[in-house]
Amino acid sequence: MYIHIGEDLNIRAKDIISILDKESVNHSNLIEEFLQRHQAKLVNLSKSPFKSVIITYDKVYLSPIASGTLKKRSAQRNIQG
Template sequence: MFIHLGGEKIIRSAELVAIFDLSIEKSSKISRSFIVEANKTKQIEVISEEDSKSLVVTTNKVYYSPISSTTLKKRAHQLLTH
């Protein structure tokens, strides 16, 4: 199964680790540290030129998605329940 993250980016649902609202980047010291480290190792990908609304963590990358975390979580949940 696959999850559409916005733009032309689709990931395998098996790669999904977590979906966060973008506000976590500013509200958590641990999250900021995680993002800084992912940036250093070139594991960050901005999906669209639109404003990012969520962070999607996979086994290989961290994606900045223009789709809200609520919508992405619903998509992921639908895959898990079918």
């Protein structure tokens, strides 16, 4: 199962470790430090301010799609397939 996370990118759902919303990122020093340490793995898919952060085994994505929307897409795919 794949989930569309922004731009033309789909990633495998089983590769996702965590999806964080923008508010969590903006209010957590720990997450901020994590993003700084993984700068080399960071992929910005958002042309405007990002709405969510998707952490996978290989990369960290800044997505223009809200975490709630990504959750719904994940749930829909589980029901269908």
